[in-house]
Amino acid sequence: MTKKSCICSSVEGKKLCFKTRQFFAKPPVVNEILKIRVYPFKLGINGYVEIEIPLEDPEAVIAFNTSMTEIGDAVQGGSIDGWSTKIVKPQNVGKGSASHSATFGVANGHSYAHVESSPREHLQSDEIQKRNPAIIEVINPIYLSS
Amino acid sequence: MRPIIIENHSPTSSHVIAKNFLDDDFGNMDMVFRVQSDRQFKTVNVTSTNTKTIRDGLDACFVRSQQDIELLRSVIFWQKNTIDYQALHTAFLLNSLTEEEFEEEAEKFTVFQKDVSPEIIAAVVDRLDSLVGINFDTSDYADYFHCTQNNVMKGLSLLPSHSRFFALLPPATQEK
Numbered sequence: 001m002t003k004k005s006c007i008c009s010s011v012e013g014k015k016l017c018f019k020t021r022q023f024f025a026k027p028p029v030v031n032e033i034l035k036i037r038v039y040p041f042k043l044g045i046n047g048y049v050e051i052e053i054p055l056e057d058p059e060a061v062i063a064f065n066t067s068m069t070e071i072g073d074a075v076q077g078g079s080i081d082g083w084s085t086k087i088v089k090p091q092n093v094g095k096g097s098a099s100h101s102a103t104f105g106v107a108n109g110h111s112y113a114h115v116e117s118s119p120r121e122h123l124q125s126d127e128i129q130k131r132n133p134a135i136i137e138v139i140n141p142i143y144l145s146s
Numbered sequence: 147m148r149p150i151i152i153e154n155h156s157p158t159s160s161h162v163i164a165k166n167f168l169d170d171d172f173g174n175m176d177m178v179f180r181v182q183s184d185r186q187f188k189t190v191n192v193t194s195t196n197t198k199t200i201r202d203g204l205d206a207c208f209v210r211s212q213q214d215i216e217l218l219r220s221v222i223f224w225q226k227n228t229i230d231y232q233a234l235h236t237a238f239l240l241n242s243l244t245e246e247e248f249e250e251e252a253e254k255f256t257v258f259q260k261d262v263s264p265e266i267i268a269a270v271v272d273r274l275d276s277l278v279g280i281n282f283d284t285s286d287y288a289d290y291f292h293c294t295q296n297n298v299m300k301g302l303s304l305l306p307s308h309s310r311f312f313a314l315l316p317p318a319t320q321e322k
Contacts, residue, residue: 025235081285
């Protein structure tokens with residue numbers, strides 16, 4: 001059950017569950033590696049994706065050998081992108097954190113999710129800092145050290 | 147440009163073609179003259195330049211603006227396509243379409259990923275950024291170019307002076 005948030009961390013599974021505040025569906029593409037049609041998506045303004053059902057034979061079917069494939073493995077990012085071989089199903093809105101609601105959904109079929117920008121970058125973005133300049137210090141003082 | 151200053155004149159009778167110009171070998175010359183009068187110093191400046199220089203400059207400007215228009219058109223078409231697809235997906239999420247109907251419609255939006263030269267990606271990303279200044283992610287660029295994110299990252303790695311693009315790369319790439 002590894003959780004990563006650095007850029008390019010990724011998970012692959014048979015069923016991924018996600019939480020985000022901004023879901024984008026992107027037009028389908030024929031994936032260069034799998035040679036089949038996949039449905040890309042993007043989770044903006046913080047996303048969290050966890051493997052609920054792992055791939056049956058990861059070593060044989062995995063698209064990227066750097067992906068985590070165990071049940072419970074997860075990635076978290078300011079922005080996460082990915083794809084699924086099946087359409088992303090209807091989503092539900094629920095309580096995402098102490099202060100925000102979030103969209104919850106699942107990606108079925110062979111699915112992949114990848115950290116495009118880390119949460120730290122999201123917190124340090126101009127938009128967030130304009131709204132609350134002290135947010136980085138409040139959330140995690142370690143961010144000030146760099 | 148070579149300035150020719152004509153002195154002791156009245157503005158209505160200045161010599162537009164100076165004597166030293168006529169002294170040159172002007173058999174194949176094609177020039178444009180600019181006449182500027184200065185009331186304070188009571189002078190008229192006549193500046194000449196080769197017509198070809200001006201024409202080349204205007205041609206280059208025209209070609210560049212046409213390329214920019216084409217680039218912006220392509221972005222508009224890309225975004226329109228995305229909006230149309232998202233409308234379709236929303237219809238599916240709202241149960242206006244069955245999964246089969248959605249898949250059938252989604253087929254029309256499907257594109258094949260292709261290899262794009264990193265140099266082309268770097269040039270387009272750089273120009274697009276200077277024209278619109280929107281922060282796109284690597285997945286957005288991959289969507290725009292119909293290529294993989296690895297392909298996009300190879301292109302962005304050619305723009306090391308742009309810290310914003312470089313920040314989109316994984317640490318291992320940034321060290322190179």
